[in-house]
Amino acid sequence: MAGRQLKEIFRAFHARDELAFRRAAMEIIEEEQAKHHNALARDLQKLLVAGGGSLDPGSTIVVPAPPKDREGEWDLGEVREPEHLLEDLVLQDAVSLVLENVVEEVRQWPALDAAGLPRRQRLLLQGPPGCGKTTAAEAIAVELGRPLLMVRLDAVVSSYLGETSSNLRRIFEYADQAPFVVLFDEFDALGRSRDDASEHGEMKRVVSAFLQMTDRYRGPSLLLAATNHPALLDEALWRRFDEVLTFGLPTVHQIRQVLRLRLKGVAHSGLEINRYASALKGRPHAAAEKLVIDARRNALLRNSAVVMAQDVDRAMPGITARPW
Ligand SMILES: Nc1ncnc2c1ncn2[C@@H]1O[C@H](COP(=O)(O)OP(=O)(O)O)[C@@H](O)[C@H]1O
Numbered sequence: 396m397a398g399r400q401l402k403e404i405f406r407a408f409h410a411r412d413e414l415a416f417r418r419a420a421m422e423i424i425e426e427e428q429a430k431h432h433n434a435l436a437r438d439l440q441k442l443l444v445a446g447g448g449s450l451d452p453g454s455t456i457v458v459p460a461p462p463k464d465r466e467g468e469w470d471l472g473e474v475r476e477p478e479h480l481l482e483d484l485v486l487q488d489a490v491s492l493v494l495e496n497v498v499e500e501v502r503q504w505p506a507l508d509a510a511g512l513p514r515r516q517r518l519l520l521q522g523p524p525g526c527g528k529t530t531a532a533e534a535i536a537v538e539l540g541r542p543l544l545m546v547r548l549d550a551v552v553s554s555y556l557g558e559t560s561s562n563l564r565r566i567f568e569y570a571d572q573a574p575f576v577v578l579f580d581e582f583d584a585l586g587r588s589r590d591d592a593s594e595h596g597e598m599k600r601v602v603s604a605f606l607q608m609t610d611r612y613r614g615p616s617l618l619l620a621a622t623n624h625p626a627l628l629d630e631a632l633w634r635r636f637d638e639v640l641t642f643g644l645p646t647v648h649q650i651r652q653v654l655r656l657r658l659k660g661v662a663h664s665g666l667e668i669n670r671y672a673s674a675l676k677g678r679p680h681a682a683a684e685k686l687v688i689d690a691r692r693n694a695l696l697r698n699s700a701v702v703m704a705q706d707v708d709r710a711m712p713g714i715t716a717r718p719w
Pocket residue numbers: 483484485486522523524525526527528529530531642653680681682684
């Protein structure tokens with residue numbers, strides 16, 4: 396193990412510079428891997444992940460600020476400590492399975508690399524709004540003990556020609572520095588120029604630049620792209636991702652599950668879950684969640700600690716009337 400990396404680890408510890416710490420730790424792991432010290436590399440990798448992603452949970456962690464645009468005006472991304480867990484989500488079995496497998500696989504990247512097997516590092520999450528794409532990205536980050544880098548596409552997309560691609564490059568360089576889960580949420584917005592929707596050529600160039608950067612990316616982060624509008628995406632685009640996960644609308648049974656999950660630990664009496672689930676048919680998971688929140692608010696406003704059928708019935712019209 397090189398003295399340089401050891402010094403870097405000690406320095407990072409004192410500076411509470413988590414990114415520098417992780418970078419040095421990853422270098423050490425990769426070096427051990429290259430020496431075919433596979434068991435040691437795997438143990439180190441596990442220890443790095445098991446820490447829950449922080450040097451010292453009791454202290455504030457310094458993650459270098461995400462990059463800004465050329466004028467230094469806008470943050471191009473936001474680092475979040477994610478909170479949601481995979482078990483908070485009601486998903487199709489096939490989707491859960493892939494998510495769980497990918498999480499396990501990311502932990503084993505050094506072993507995959509050593510065996511010359513390709514990583515699944517680029518995932519596309521697609522489906523209608525309110526079915527769990529953003530939340531799943533957060534949950535993956537929690538499971539991996541990694542910070543979530545939410546790319547701010549509104550800041551990335553610039554009206555200056557060529558500037559959008561440079562902004563993307565800045566994001567990818569940042570994601571090279573340490574193991575993040577990077578989320579390009581609603582990334583189809585890249586295809587929309589800020590000023591002039593008719594600039595079709597520029598739009599295509601930006602999306603293809605994004606795909607190229609995604610393709611070429613060999614850094615330590617897991618890259619996720621999410622879209623509510625799969626129809627907008629080019630045919631060829633799907634092939635660029637290692638997995639395409641569809642977050643579809645819930646069945647009535649799944650709506651019931653979301654209602655039950657969100658009512659867990661909430662005092663309630665006389666609720667007709669089956670009826671509510673049928674009434675919400677065709678609407679996303681988010682609608683079921685909002686019904687419970689609105690009903691709880693109604694109960695609280697009438698000074699009741701217990702959610703009753705009247706609270707749900709008062710909330711329902713608002714939920715079914717709004718577009719999702
Ligand atoms: N599959 C799901 N199971 C349980 N809750 C969900 C699910 N999908 C979405 N929700 C809830 O709905 C809200 C919006 O979900 P989000 O992940 O932002 O959806 P999307 O990104 O697909 O538009 C969140 O608060 C989340 O808890």
